[in-house]
Amino acid sequence: MKSFRLTKDAVNHLAKEYTTPLLVVSLEQVTYNYQFLAKHLPKVKVFYAVKANPNARIVQKLAELGSHFDVASDGEMLQLTEMGISADRMVYANPFKTPKGLAVAKNTGVNKFTFDSESEIYKMAKTVPGGMVLLRIRVDNPKALVDLNKKFGAAPEDAIKLLKIARDQGLDVGGLCFHVGSQSPTAEAHIEALNICRKLYDEAEQEGFDLRILDIGGGLPIPTLETEVDVLSIAKGIGEKLDELFPHTEIWAEPGRYLCGTAVNLITSVIGTQQRNNQEWYFLDEGVYGCFSGIIFDHWDFELDPFKDGEKKPVTFAGPSCDSIDVLFKDKISVDLEIGDVLLVPNCGAYTSASATEFNGFAKTPMIVWEDVKNLTEK
Ligand SMILES: *Cc1c(COP(=O)(O)O)cnc(C)c1O
Numbered sequence: 538m539k540s541f542r543l544t545k546d547a548v549n550h551l552a553k554e555y556t557t558p559l560l561v562v563s564l565e566q567v568t569y570n571y572q573f574l575a576k577h578l579p580k581v582k583v584f585y586a587v588k589a590n591p592n593a594r595i596v597q598k599l600a601e602l603g604s605h606f607d608v609a610s611d612g613e614m615l616q617l618t619e620m621g622i623s624a625d626r627m628v629y630a631n632p633f634k635t636p637k638g639l640a641v642a643k644n645t646g647v648n649k650f651t652f653d654s655e656s657e658i659y660k661m662a663k664t665v666p667g668g669m670v671l672l673r674i675r676v677d678n679p680k681a682l683v684d685l686n687k688k689f690g691a692a693p694e695d696a697i698k699l700l701k702i703a704r705d706q707g708l709d710v711g712g713l714c715f716h717v718g719s720q721s722p723t724a725e726a727h728i729e730a731l732n733i734c735r736k737l738y739d740e741a742e743q744e745g746f747d748l749r750i751l752d753i754g755g756g757l758p759i760p761t762l763e764t765e766v767d768v769l770s771i772a773k774g775i776g777e778k779l780d781e782l783f784p785h786t787e788i789w790a791e792p793g794r795y796l797c798g799t800a801v802n803l804i805t806s807v808i809g810t811q812q813r814n815n816q817e818w819y820f821l822d823e824g825v826y827g828c829f830s831g832i833i834f835d836h837w838d839f840e841l842d843p844f845k846d847g848e849k850k851p852v853t854f855a856g857p858s859c860d861s862i863d864v865l866f867k868d869k870i871s872v873d874l875e876i877g878d879v880l881l882v883p884n885c886g887a888y889t890s891a892s893a894t895e896f897n898g899f900a901k902t903p904m905i906v907w908e909d910v911k912n913l914t915e916k
Contacts, residue, residue, distance in 0.1 A: 540760060540799035541566035541907070542883050545844040548804055550914045551905075552879045557806040558823040560890060560904035564598045566800035571602045574792065577772040580779065581788045584628055586755050587613045589793030589887040590801070594906055596620060599796065607755075607791040611641040618645045628752070630714070630791060632657060632673055632689050639664040651714050651752070653691040655702055662706035670703055671714040671752050672696055674733065678726035681718025681756060682836055690715065696737050697744055704746070712786070713737060714752030719794055719835075719888075721756035722766065724774030731775075735782040750787045753779075757795035759884055762838050768795065794887035801886030803828050803902070807878045808857060816867075817852045819874050824856015824863040826896040828882075828889040832865055835888035839865075842881040847872040858897040 541563035543551070551559060574583055584607040585599045591613065596606070600622050608614050609631040617627060624646035629638065632653040642648070643665055650661055653673040661668055675690025691699055696713070703710050713734050717726035730753070738748050753775065758766040779788055809820035823829060831837040841854065852871045856863035874880075893901050 539566075539569070540884055541802060543802050543804075543881055543907075547911070547914050548802075548844070548879055548881050551910070552804050552806065554910075554913075555903070555905065557804050557879065558821075558827065558902040559804045560801055560828065560885070560902050561804065561907050562592065562595060562801045562886065562904055563907040564594065564800070565908055567595055567598050567796060568602060570796045570799065571599060571604060573768070574772070574790070574795070577769060578776050578779075578790070580776075581753070581790045583796075584630070584752075584789055584791045585796055586630075586791045586793030587617070588891060590797040590889075590891050591616060592797075592890070592904055593620065594904075595797055595800070595886075596622075600626075605789075607793070608647070611635065611637040614638070614641045614645055614647055624648065628671075628789070628791075630752075634660065649711075652703075653689055653699075655699060658699070658703045658706050658708065662708055666707055667709060669709040669711045671712050671750060672699055672703070672710075674713050674715045674730070674737070676715045676717055676726060676730040676733065678718045678721060680722055680726065682720035684718045685716050686718060693733050693737060697740055700741060700746060701744065710746055710748070712748040712750035712752070714754060714789075716754030716791070717756040719756055720758045720761075722758055722764070724771045724778075726756070727753060727771075727775045728778050731778045731782050738783075738786070748786070750789060751783055752789040752791065755791045755793050755795070757792050759794055759798035759887070761884075762840050798887035799884050801884075801889070801904070803882035803885040803889070805880050805882060807874050807876055807880070810874070810876060813853070817850070817873070818855055819852060819871075820855050820857060821865070821880070822857050823902060824858050824899075825865060826856065826858050826860070826863060827893045827899060827902055828885060829856060829865050830892040830894070831887075831889045833862075834892050837888070839882050839885065841869070841871070842883070843872060843874055843878055844881065845872050845874070845878070857899060860897070
């Protein structure tokens, strides 16, 4: 799969023009990613998981392409509503909704929900009566980088009981959903989840339910430092299984990382060097309180490309804040660097700026759109 990657010349030009740290998003790459799914999973309705990267230009581009949206909070619903995205294009896919979130759903007209507990049914029945609900099922997947099933998902054996309570409470029971965990490396976990769901759809039918929607969640991977990923064969594997088991069901998916992860590059500079404990330390102008928050929250190992050749050795990279947790990598293999060197961090679009803070007075890193500026760079 192709990823957006700035050239050395472009990086140097942008670093001079805009200073660093700087995020650069390619909306062409976002488009490519969206259309790849549209092509290889043509029956699947895509709901972009806004939490992966809520940047307005990314959301707007996906809206133009026809995407729907997975939102999880009052803030995400309000952001999209203010952007003119209609409520019927959103699913409020947080199994535990806040009172504020439910109030905003009611006010904006968002009327599709997910849940995995009995208590949530009563909350929804009260605030958004008659709402369309999908029950989230737990699917264990130790191979995912971020295993969401430790926190979410009802046990399959409790599913029918919960669907019945939802129906009794007047909710519109649409079907099931699951999330195999983020950065799931193969189609295996999806396929297992589809098998579990097929059994439950049959059982539900016996109980008089017409489950007409299945939401297969997120989890599609992007390339990592160590591995390329074969999203084409994952999509094919999922698509074939869907044709086999769910030929007449409306299928939704909620990709986050896959749509935005490969579309963003970070440009960051070395602002200090130091020898500590016989290791070279390089201080960057972006740290774990900024876009590298993904190291902590998303367990991600980022590529740092200095566009420099030379002997490599283990070094430490640290961020600019005054907190000792703000160390990005220890024993990272790198060439010698000096103050002013500029590094490219590719595949930096998912769970990076989304979880950045302004701790210690460092402003959030601005994001520019590559297609807006590339002519200036190429002149
Ligand atoms: C985070 C999340 C997603 C997106 O997951 P990715 O692995 O980034 O594709 C989708 N659905 C739900 C409910 C989520 O919480």
